[in-house]
Amino acid sequence: MSVSVFAPASIGNVSIGFDVLGLAVQPVDGSLLGDVVSVELAQQDELSVIGDFADKLPSSPADNIVWHCLKLFNQALINTGQKVKPVKLILDKKMPVGSGLGSSACSVVAGLQALNAFYDDFFAKDVMLKMMGQMEAQISGSLHYDNVAPCYLGGLQLMIADPEIITRTLPVFEDCFYVMAYPGIEVSTKAAREVLPTEYSRCDVIQYGQTLAGFVDACYRQDKQQAFGQFTDVVAEPYRENLLPGFSDAKAYLYQQNCLAVGISGSGPTLFAVTDDQSVANAAASWLKEHYLKTNLGFVHVCKADNKGARCL
Structure with a gap:
């Protein structure tokens, strides 16, 4: 067997x-x-x-x-x-x-x-x-x-x-595309966690709670504007973005190209961009291949949500 x-x-x-x-x-x-x-x-x-x-x-x-x-x-x-x-x-x-x-x-x-x-x-x-x-x-x-x-x-x-x-x-937002760009460099989870502060301000805690609660509510109501309109990470991204060469520039460019949201996948260095327009996703993927990849190990994939999870082949 x-x-x-x-x-x-x-x-x-x-x-x-x-x-x-x-x-x-x-x-x-x-x-x-x-x-x-x-x-x-x-x-x-x-x-x-x-x-x-x-x-x-x-x-x-x-x-x-x-x-x-x-x-x-x-x-x-x-x-x-x-x-x-x-x-x-x-x-x-x-x-x-x-x-x-x-x-x-x-x-x-x-x-x-x-x-x-x-x-x-x-x-x-x-x-x-x-x-x-x-x-x-x-x-x-x-x-x-x-x-x-x-x-x-x-x-x-x-x-x-x-x-x-x-x-x-x-x-999930079934019509959304997730452009995943791995630059070909390594960032360990342990190292990425060590750069985070041990304490956060009351303002950051409140913003984190509101943003997460608003996102969960928007998922149930399928409200993309609310889900991605306040898509700000106050916990990790401000401290990790310097570990990702080119992330800040890529994020700014992708928002200019009408992506709904841009963020760091996990601890990085993979970047993800969200859009409900496949032509925008394809254009973002092409730009990221040229401007975000750092080694020949890097890759870019246009993805959708995987609702199956682990499965036998």
Whole structure:
């Protein structure tokens, strides 16, 4: 028996929802922007890594997050009295590391979901999501679900304070395009978190709450003007934009070209721009390819919301 699971890229934070909003995205051309993990029965546990960004990962399987996913999953099986089978894991690493597209979340979600599919969906979704959060916290140093939740469940996810609920699915703007531009340089999540202040002013806290609440309300009423009209990140972008060469200029240009919103995807350096006009999206993508990419590893995709999340191929 062999199974393969694809886990899509995601926009962590969606700018105005630091650690509490996340949106899964998929390119409109049908290409796979995310990771794939395959699982098959073997004589002993083993892991191999292939793909465009395989050389960016640790050479030892024991240092790979998918290997840690296997150990966590097997222990969970043992805790329930289930027999563990030796497996071969193959990680097809299609996502750049430190890109702000939820690269580690893609590996975690694809790895754990592939294992669960191999065992005929033994664990329920809520159990799986908690395991995914545990693995993501091991990488970033803090527990946050804004990448793993949309990557696993799909769509636009709002993180809830209740640890038993974790996340709720919000209505997406189905006619919106998300232009994703990865410049080809790396920004670690840990480093991007370290530049943030430890305290915020009362004014910033109020603005953050109003903006996030207004966005959630606008999603339910499908009011794009309200959703993106006050799309200002006061928590992370002012402190992170200097880590992203060319971001400020690109943001200014894209707003001049009638994009509805522009922001940093996750910790960066990926930029995302929102529009409900495909011609604007295509023009923005062309401009970003010429002006925002810094290395030949960079890429630009015109995407829409991915409402499926992780799925078997």
